[in-house]
Amino acid sequence: MKRRQRLSRSRDFDAVYRKGRSVSTRFLVLYSFPREELDDVAAEDARLGIAISRKVGGAVVRNRLKRRLRATFGELHEHVPPGRDYVLIVRPGLADALEAQEPRWLAERVAEVFRLAAGAGREARG
Numbered sequence: 001m002k003r004r005q006r007l008s009r010s011r012d013f014d015a016v017y018r019k020g021r022s023v024s025t026r027f028l029v030l031y032s033f034p035r036e037e038l039d040d041v042a043a044e045d046a047r048l049g050i051a052i053s054r055k056v057g058g059a060v061v062r063n064r065l066k067r068r069l070r071a072t073f074g075e076l077h078e079h080v081p082p083g084r085d086y087v088l089i090v091r092p093g094l095a096d097a098l099e100a101q102e103p104r105w106l107a108e109r110v111a112e113v114f115r116l117a118a119g120a121g122r123e124a125r126g
Contacts, residue, residue, distance in 0.1 A: 005077065006070075007049030007085055016049070016087045023116040027097060029089040030113045046080045048073050049087040057095045065090060065098075072110045080114055088113070 007013055020033030035047070050069050052062045069088060073080075080086075088110070098106055 002045075002074075005045050005047050005073075007047050007087065012047075012085060013049050013051070013087055016085050020085070020087070021117070021120055023113060023120050025109065025113050025116070027091050027094040027109055028113045029091065030117050031087040031089070032117045033085050035083055035085050044082045046077065046082050047085045049085070050090070051087060052090045053092070055092045056090055061095050065095060068098075068106055069110065072107045075107060076111055076114065079111075081118065086117075 007016070016031045016033040020031040022029055022031045024030070048070070050066050052065055054062075056062055056065065069090070073088075094109075
């Protein structure tokens with residue numbers, strides 16, 4: 001995942017939380033929001049922000065999860081609609097569940113929440 005595909009500013013996170021739509025699964029919550037300003041070529045890319053509470057685990061656990069989620073988003077990036085900002089929130093229990101699963105399991109959970117978000121977006125428009 002490239003740096004320009006990340007949400008990093010607090011105001012970007014706030015905009016997605018306030019104006020975006022959310023979908024959730026057992027371990028993940030995804031907020032999505034169509035970006036309005038397209039100021040450069042990179043703006044066409046989907047951007048992802050990751051929020052992980054301390055309830056999920058210590059700093060090592062949270063940072064490891066962030067790295068794995070960014071890598072997973074990089075793999076799925078071509079299937080994610082461009083021009084949108086996303087905030088992926090990790091719920092407690094994901095780190096423990098991930099330890100007991102095979103590596104592909106996390107990618108399936110992330111793909112699932114993005115599919116739900118794509119379906120919710122179509123329902124809102126149609």
